Amino acid sequence: MAERLTTQQVAEQLGVKVETVYAYASRGQLSSERAPGGKGSTFDAREVAELAARGRRAPVRPAPGEAPAAASWGSEPVAVRTGLTLIENGRLYYRGRDAVELAARYGFEAAIGWLWGLGTDAPVELRVPPATAAALARAAAALPEGIRLPDRLRISATVAAALDPLRFDLRERTVHAAGAALIAGMVEALPRTAPDPDPGPGSSLAARLWSRLATAAPTPEALSCLDRALVLLIDHELAVSTVAARLAASARAHPYAVVSAGLGATDGPLHGAASPLAHRMLAEVLADGAVPVVSDYLRTGRPIPGLGHRLYPEGDPRAVALLDAVRRLDGGAAVVAAVAAVEAAAGPAGRPELRANIDLALAAMALTAGLPAEAGEVVFAVARTPGWLAHAVEEYGEEPLRMRARAGYVGPRPQA
Template sequence: MGERLTTRQVAERLGVKVETVYAYASRGQLSSERAPDGKGSTFDADEVAELAARGRRTPVRPVVGEPVTVRTGLTLIEHGRLYYRGRDAVELATRYGFEAAIGWLWGRGADAPVALRVPPATAEALSRAAAALPDGIRLPDRLRISVTVAAALDPLRFDLREQTVLAAGAALIAGMVEALPRTAPDSGPDASLAARLWSRLATDAPTPEALACLDRALVLLIDHELAVSTVAARVAASARAHPYAVVSAGLGATDGPLHGAASPLAHRMLAEVLAAGAVPVVSDYLRTGRPIPGLGHRLYPEGDPRAVALLDAVALLDGGAAVVAAVAAVEAAAAPAGGPGPRANIDLALSALALAAGLPAEAGEVVFAVARTPGWLAHAVEEYQEEPLRMRARASYTGPRPEARPLGPDGR
């Protein structure tokens, strides 16, 4: 039998407080056994040494103002396709659920799904915080508040070791959903995250097809290389912000209508098309010079494969075929005479899911934020291994030049 350490000995070897050792044990970072005398716990010395080794980082010199190449082993966009760690994202979404996709993105494999569970004490605190908010608070804003509350409750949030970051991230993803008001029958604590999220977006229990469609959307949105929210998340990580702050940075970037908040605009347009037809609605957008929401993506000139995969699933829902036909009508109406036009992107596909499933207009924005959170965390883990503060850019100054100071009598 190997050497066993007391809680205080573990704290001394790791350079942390005794309370932190208990937090490691509750997170699964360390396994404990009851001491022979029944007083306190003991820990395996080799396991403690391994945890300590993972926390050692070689000091590096920050590089300020130099061009930054962001190396990532997570996502590739090439020849009109999206790949997670070398695997086609559409293929992954058609075969696996969200938890398994997180396992794949986090380097554990799709056959090692990540358990997305929030500790009971944290869940209770999130529920209390959510109940204290005024009525009418938007669901995306509730997500942002829940991240701040969860951060304040985590004494290990400044531990940037990979295992700790991902353990915290798994609980955070579950907590973000837990903090949303329940609007449909409870799916139970052991249900998939898609089922738990559905009970916060819908008013009725889902059909198997609807739940599979939501799960597919989550997988298709889990990461997208260096999207603006991911850049924001990596900048925060480069400053060694803790993972909750990283997620908050990503959420801040999604609030713009050109990124995560694009889906509600597409939802409004598509609802108008379902009521009045594509030609008059598209014509009004063109006449007023407004861009047609949900069409085109500069990384997918031949069409967004995520949108195609999600619309295929939407078509299987009750009433989904009519919504998908409306999407096709928008594409046709927006195409220039005699040539192909922009195709539906993932934002329009998310709005189609919401309309076909009877979800609110902001559902797409919520799905986007929840889905992208494990991607931001994966990027944070990568960025924590890079030179700190390497994302510090330099400006090209365009303002007035400082006035030259006249020389004094002494020439100075």
């Protein structure tokens, strides 16, 4: 029979805590059996030795002039297990449920409840405490004019964190409560530009967000379209901002810091901030036509924003669903036709990399509804916040600091 080791013996051999041994077992890196008599667990000594060897394995240094190998997490690649989002066969699923179907049937609050494992019958109440709301208002009033709305979102996360004495309580229920208040606070921190179409205590977050982005009251169809966009964007597996959020959670950063990490990753033109670029391009197309605008992009070597997604070889289903809702708005048919014209002018028909993605669909919604160019970036950040928090809850249950990358060093070697 193979030699069996006790939990304490495994911990000593690996140089880790007993809790870490159980974490290895929960992730399938070690198999355990109950000890004789039912007290404690035992482990296969050979598996322990193999795990120890992997941990001691030194990184390979590339030869001079050779590019370093892809960085891995810690001593071996980490497979991030998640029960939240699946992208498979060109479809997007939240906890096994089609995201497009969920967005068609439920609002943002119910979708958060589903993603957080509470069910659609338990919509999450998104309300900011009065003291926090007052502090956010004071902070917003102190900012100079011209501050971008996405920057206001980042500031609001910092202010809300400073006012929450329970921010370091990482239990799931506490994280959810803090997250619900933060999502509401992010919207509350934006300056009001239109009357709230539903000012009552049960108003939806979409209604409150509309009053911060638009200059006129929405039609019911427009408000439903915004709500659908929020649901379609709530999570997207391990997007770059989600990786940043999980990295922060791996270091046991509190939920507000997790959201701040996610927001920081959206501040580039290739992720959350892609929609404003698509908005400007689509506005030019509506004014001058698709062919001259697309030709100018191609002539100057600029990528056409809002086209293609590597995870959807047959087209982005989120874009299809959102454009369908935009088409039903006043003036939406012309904007959706402009999107189709961009796809046609970009290259041969039928190429999935030339189909509209969610960034271009957000731009189409904003243009149709008369929202500013940065509206898509704001909608993306607010919508993705509950997703980042859901991933943080998952990561809080993993071994701390497991996401430690190793570098492929290419600099000068130390002198003897």
